[in-house]
Amino acid sequence: MTFTEVVNHRRSIRKFNPDKPIDSEIVKQCIQQATIAPNSSNMQLWEFYHVTSSDKLKKLSNYCFDQSAAETAQQMIVFVVRKDLWRKRAKANLKHINKVTGGKDPKDYNRREKFANTYYTKLIPITYFDFLGIFGWLKYIIYWIIGLFRPIYRQGRKSDMRIVAHKSIGLAAQTFMLSMTDVGYDTCPMEGIDTLRIKKLLNLPFGAEINMVVACGIRVPEGIFGNRFRIPFEEVYKSV
Ligand SMILES: Cc1cc2nc3c(=O)[nH]c(=O)nc-3n(C[C@H](O)[C@H](O)[C@H](O)COP(=O)(O)O)c2cc1C
The missing domain is CATH 3.40.109.10 (NADH Oxidase)
Incomplete structure (x- = not known):
């Protein structure tokens, strides 16, 4: 077919x-x-x-x-x-980045590699971390305020991350x-x-x-x- x-x-x-x-x-x-x-x-x-x-x-x-x-x-x-399993999967991605960069020290990463590294060490934890839904709502409100001035990622709450x-x-x-x-x-x-x-x-x-x-x-x-x-x-x- x-x-x-x-x-x-x-x-x-x-x-x-x-x-x-x-x-x-x-x-x-x-x-x-x-x-x-x-x-x-x-x-x-x-x-x-x-x-x-x-x-x-x-x-x-x-x-x-x-x-x-x-x-x-x-x-x-x-x-x-x-x-x-978000922490485990973020680690797996970081390990993959390290492998494809030939095991370089993250300090020596080029711009794209640095961005990928920051993505999984900083952005992903900010996105996925939550505590009883409280941090999620806080992120949601912060994103909403920033969003008044410029386009921004809006998925902050636990329910948003479930949809993701x-x-x-x-x-x-x-x-x-x-x-x-x-x-x-x-x-x-x-x-x-x-x-x-x-x-x-x-x-x-x-x-x-x-x-x-x-x-x-x-x-x-x-x-x-x-x-x-x-x-x-x-x-x-x-x-x-
Ligand atoms: C998320 C999802 C849940 C579904 N749940 C059921 C279900 O519980 N029982 C069922 O007989 N069909 C279920 N379906 C099938 C839909 O009824 C079906 O995809 C729709 O009628 C269109 O028909 P088609 O898949 O033959 O094109 C589900 C489909 C999706 C995508």
Whole structure:
């Protein structure tokens, strides 16, 4: 399939073929493709839980309210936001910068390298650090005041940073689903789920958040609930 064909072929499939298993190694490769998705500040505040065991699939289906997509899924992926890992990810970025600069002392960095270093040592901590939401609101107010005089980044509050992290993993989920279509597999994204129970099932820490669960398998014709419906393009497309 061409890329356009892949985009058009992908549908949310609500019923998968029970007689057509899918290869977990191929699914794993699609998850790996998902990690190439663009993401905010390359912080990669995500984890992907590939559920293949029948007992966990059964429990997970129950936590997805036994929707037909979950009930008939051969495998499922839980897309998990790990905003709580920001320090670790900032460090990983700094380590990468150090590696690509040949292990130079940061004092000897050129302008671009210095900016990247400052970005992860100063800007990222300012952006991600919070304490009971208080620092977040303080940043929000400061940004708002500065913003009266010049353009400024506005995402200061805890809720803003949650959106930032969920936005990025959403792109990874879409990359995953398109990769699955490309290899002939089908998917259904689901947010009609009990996130708290899923967190417990996966033994996730307090700071982790479930973004969505993607059911995977191979479609049966009745797995597509009708023709694709979209609002007329002219209504959503604004040329400015
Ligand atoms: C974040 C998100 C959550 C969704 N949750 C569910 C869900 O819980 N159950 C379901 O059957 N479909 C779910 N969908 C699928 C949408 O209903 C579907 O994408 C939409 O109707 C358009 O259909 P299409 O994907 O076939 O183009 C979800 C889609 C997204 C992006």
